[in-house]
Amino acid sequence: MASLVRPRRDKVIAGVCSGIARRYGWSPNAVRLAFIISCLLPGPQVLLYIALWIFIPKES
DSSP, rough: OOOBBSSSSSSSSSSSSHHHHHHHHHHHHHHHHHHHTTTTTSHHHHHHHHHHHHHSBBBB
């Protein structure tokens, strides 16, 4: 299993969704779609995305 890092390629904004998808072997587009759908629900999804953007390291 790959480690959790934000890729330099295959990213749309910051690579958070793509990094999560790589880590768990999922489709990056499915993770992005799940995030967009979750934004329709109340909660701190955008704040969580920003926090992950800060704390998940970039791929070397």
